[in-house]
Amino acid sequence: MGKKTRNRANRSEAAADNPRRPCPCGSGKRYKACHGAGDDMIVVRPFEGLAAEPDLVAMREFLPSATAALPVREGGPVTLASVLPGASAALVRDNGEILLGMQVQTRSGDLSADLAGALAWARSAEPGSSLPVVGPDRRTGERLQDVLEPETPLEPTVHTDFAWWLPGESPDPEAAAMLERANSVIMPTEAVVAPGVRGAYWVDTGSKAHVRWVRTEDETQLMAALARLSDQGGLELGEGSRYAGSFRAHGLLVPVWDVDRDMHSSEWAGPAGDFAKRLDEALAGLAEKPLTDAEHRARDVLAGKQITLR
Numbered sequence: 396m397g398k399k400t401r402n403r404a405n406r407s408e409a410a411a412d413n414p415r416r417p418c419p420c421g422s423g424k425r426y427k428a429c430h431g432a433g434d435d436m437i438v439v440r441p442f443e444g445l446a447a448e449p450d451l452v453a454m455r456e457f458l459p460s461a462t463a464a465l466p467v468r469e470g471g472p473v474t475l476a477s478v479l480p481g482a483s484a485a486l487v488r489d490n491g492e493i494l495l496g497m498q499v500q501t502r503s504g505d506l507s508a509d510l511a512g513a514l515a516w517a518r519s520a521e522p523g524s525s526l527p528v529v530g531p532d533r534r535t536g537e538r539l540q541d542v543l544e545p546e547t548p549l550e551p552t553v554h555t556d557f558a559w560w561l562p563g564e565s566p567d568p569e570a571a572a573m574l575e576r577a578n579s580v581i582m583p584t585e586a587v588v589a590p591g592v593r594g595a596y597w598v599d600t601g602s603k604a605h606v607r608w609v610r611t612e613d614e615t616q617l618m619a620a621l622a623r624l625s626d627q628g629g630l631e632l633g634e635g636s637r638y639a640g641s642f643r644a645h646g647l648l649v650p651v652w653d654v655d656r657d658m659h660s661s662e663w664a665g666p667a668g669d670f671a672k673r674l675d676e677a678l679a680g681l682a683e684k685p686l687t688d689a690e691h692r693a694r695d696v697l698a699g700k701q702i703t704l705r
Contacts, residue, residue: 445543460553608667
């Protein structure tokens with residue numbers, strides 16, 4: 396366990412000693428009324444230290460139908476999926492192919508340990524079997540940081556439907572109905588691909604279109620840089636966009652922009668690349684030039700547009 400992860404674990408243990416203290420997940424609630432209701436220690440940023448972190452968060456929180464090759468250090472190939480049939484934690488297909496699910500129901504305090512436990516189960520499971528949930532009995536003591544190549548990012552493929560659930564099969568009526576129900580709730584989603592851009596995704600919710608961008612910077616530094624851009628008039632992605640706010644998920648901040656629904660998702664690649672350069676410059680300049688009074692006020696406004704998911 397790395398130093399930062401140990402520090403977060405220590406904060407969780409301290410909160411457990413005094414349940415009236417704020418929950419370390421950042422929700423603003425008391426520990427007893429939030430994660431203190433469960434049994435597990437909370438790891439606020441479970442995927443820290445992995446190059447795959449931004450896409451792991453995206454697949455867990457808002458990518459409806461996506462798959463990616465998991466960069467495991469050893470063993471056969473493993474496919475990571477946003478969601479599996481029945482919201483399973485893992486399944487092994489008849490041909491031996493292993494799939495792990497990100498969007499699962501769990502009260503665990505450490506998603507990284509859950510995924511490593513699901514992988515360990517799948518390595519020894521019989522073909523055609525599935526794991527509904529990762530319980531304490533499936534924990535191995537390992538985390539994703541122990542089983543993945545840390546410097547290798549994910550390359551998610553975002554699908555338009557869930558046909559990949561049953562590859563090459565003619566589904567029976569029950570399976571066809573399951574697919575139809577799952578496909579009916581998919582919101583069109585595509586990755587925003589540009590130099591310097593990772594973890595950014597365009598989505599059409601039906602009434603609005605957004606770009607959601609998972610950032611890995613320290614939140615204090617990121618908010619200061621965003622405030623500087625806001626004061627300079629450079630916070631928008633470009634014409635037809637509006638900064639809507641941000642949400643926290645698994646220790647990371649995810650800025651969100653409302654964007655013109657009439658524009659194709661690919662049209663935001665250039666503006667996103669330009670914004671990435673402006674943000675990098677703003678972050679680099681913080682060490683030499685502290686925020687002005689106007690920028691502090693801009694940061695306070697941006698902070699009022701934040702929510703915490705997990």
